[in-house]
Amino acid sequence: EVSITKFPADERKIIAKAHDKYKKARAGIINTRHGQIHTPAFMPVGTKGTVKAMLPESVQTTGADIILGNTYHLMLQPGAKRVFKLGGLHKFMNWSKPLLTDSGGFQVMSLSKLRKITEEGVIFNSHIDGSKFMLSPESSTEIQYLLGSTITMAFDECTPYPSTYEQAKSSMELTSRWAKRSRKAFYSRDGYGQFGIIQGSIYNDLRLKSALDLIELDFEGYAIGGLAVGEGQELMFKVLDYAPDLLPINKPRYLMGVGKPADIIGAVQRGIDMFDCVIPTRSGRNGQAFTKYGVVNIRNSKYKEDNTPLEEDCLCPACKNYTKAYLHYLVKVKEILGAMLMTWHNLMYFQKLMLRIREYIAQGKDFDFIS
Ligand SMILES: O=c1nc[nH]c2cc3[nH]c(NCCN4CCCCC4)nc3cc12
Numbered sequence: 525e526v527s528i529t530k531f532p533a534d535e536r537k538i539i540a541k542a543h544d545k546y547k548k549a550r551a552g553i554i555n556t557r558h559g560q561i562h563t564p565a566f567m568p569v570g571t572k573g574t575v576k577a578m579l580p581e582s583v584q585t586t587g588a589d590i591i592l593g594n595t596y597h598l599m600l601q602p603g604a605k606r607v608f609k610l611g612g613l614h615k616f617m618n619w620s621k622p623l624l625t626d627s628g629g630f631q632v633m634s635l636s637k638l639r640k641i642t643e644e645g646v647i648f649n650s651h652i653d654g655s656k657f658m659l660s661p662e663s664s665t666e667i668q669y670l671l672g673s674t675i676t677m678a679f680d681e682c683t684p685y686p687s688t689y690e691q692a693k694s695s696m697e698l699t700s701r702w703a704k705r706s707r708k709a710f711y712s713r714d715g716y717g718q719f720g721i722i723q724g725s726i727y728n729d730l731r732l733k734s735a736l737d738l739i740e741l742d743f744e745g746y747a748i749g750g751l752a753v754g755e756g757q758e759l760m761f762k763v764l765d766y767a768p769d770l771l772p773i774n775k776p777r778y779l780m781g782v783g784k785p786a787d788i789i790g791a792v793q794r795g796i797d798m799f800d801c802v803i804p805t806r807s808g809r810n811g812q813a814f815t816k817y818g819v820v821n822i823r824n825s826k827y828k829e830d831n832t833p834l835e836e837d838c839l840c841p842a843c844k845n846y847t848k849a850y851l852h853y854l855v856k857v858k859e860i861l862g863a864m865l866m867t868w869h870n871l872m873y874f875q876k877l878m879l880r881i882r883e884y885i886a887q888g889k890d891f892d893f894i895s
Pocket residue numbers: 626627629630680681682683721748749750751752753780781782801802803
């Protein structure tokens with residue numbers, strides 16, 4: 525359960541504000557140097573400078589305005605300096621729209637062997653060849669500059685779940701010190717932005733302190749970190765019942781790593797504008813298709829002679845030109861085309877979901893049942 529800490533009266537109204545469904549949902553446009561982002565937005569994940577199994581022009585046809593790249597992977601291979609020398613990540617991967625890069629801390633903790641967290645930053649051994657690297661607020665910010673990111677993420681520490689109050693407090697305070705250094709290292713230019721990431725785990729007073737520390741640094745947007753790390757949807761929503769309200773209402777709010785359609789809908793209702801998640805791409809490659817009928821596990825033998833499309837009214841190539849039987853076969857025999865078609869369909873499904881959410885918000889309609 526979320527521990528409720530007594531607030532001085534004037535701050536309590538922020539936390540206790542009645543959770544009025546839909547009232548917090550908002551649709552908008554973020555203007556950047558590389559084009560507009562219609563929010564609520566879903567960012568396909570392109571970890572190593574490619575959205576796996578997709579051409580960038582195909583990603584564009586799904587309606588994605590922005591994709592995510594990972595600093596950790598790109599700094600190890602091919603290296604940020606090399607990407608910079610080759611003209612930056614946009615040119616390298618032939619994606620001219622906005623790019624957001626995660627700052628690397630989260631990936632270091634989940635991927636690298638042997639690492640050491642110090643006040644300076646994180647020292648780690650590459651999971652590729654074991655060579656030694658350091659990521660700090662300064663080096664992460666510089667790497668994202670060399671990549672040419674449209675939106676740079678501050679270097680933070682993602683507080684694990686569960687954490688005690690003390691653990692969450694010291695982790696949040698480290699993130700606040702690192703945010704200050706990240707902000708100082710950021711080379712601000714028109715049309716580019718840097719987002720701070722708030723921590724504080726499930727403790728509302730720590731979330732408030734994190735927000736206050738980061739608002740002082742006047743970031744162009746704010747992410748809510750430390751969620752989708754095993755706490756479960758109910759607890760995530762409990763934090764989201766108040767955390768977005770702690771952030772400036774006129775700036776983008778990004779919920780990192782989320783999520784399934786139902787998670788996205790619930791988070792939009794609580795005031796979130798931006799999302800990223802590997803689910804549509806990773807589960808597509810594993811044979812799971814998101815459809816209006818629910819998730820279809822195409823490897824199931826019941827589809828081996830099913831001559832109908834995943835969704836009869838979907839405009840993606842998988843649905844327009846192929847059958848479930850063919851997709852079943854391709855995925856079973858691990859043909860590359862299977863990964864391509866399943867990924868394309870899922871990205872289309874997620875973008876259609878975001879489009880419908882934006883339309884419902886614009887019309888002031890409730891959008892509970894969409895998914
Ligand atoms: O606190 C964070 N700071 C920087 N980056 C993050 C990335 C995150 N990604 C997630 N969750 C990803 C969950 N995802 C679900 C599908 C399978 C793979 C993992 N939480 C995050 C928190 C953070």
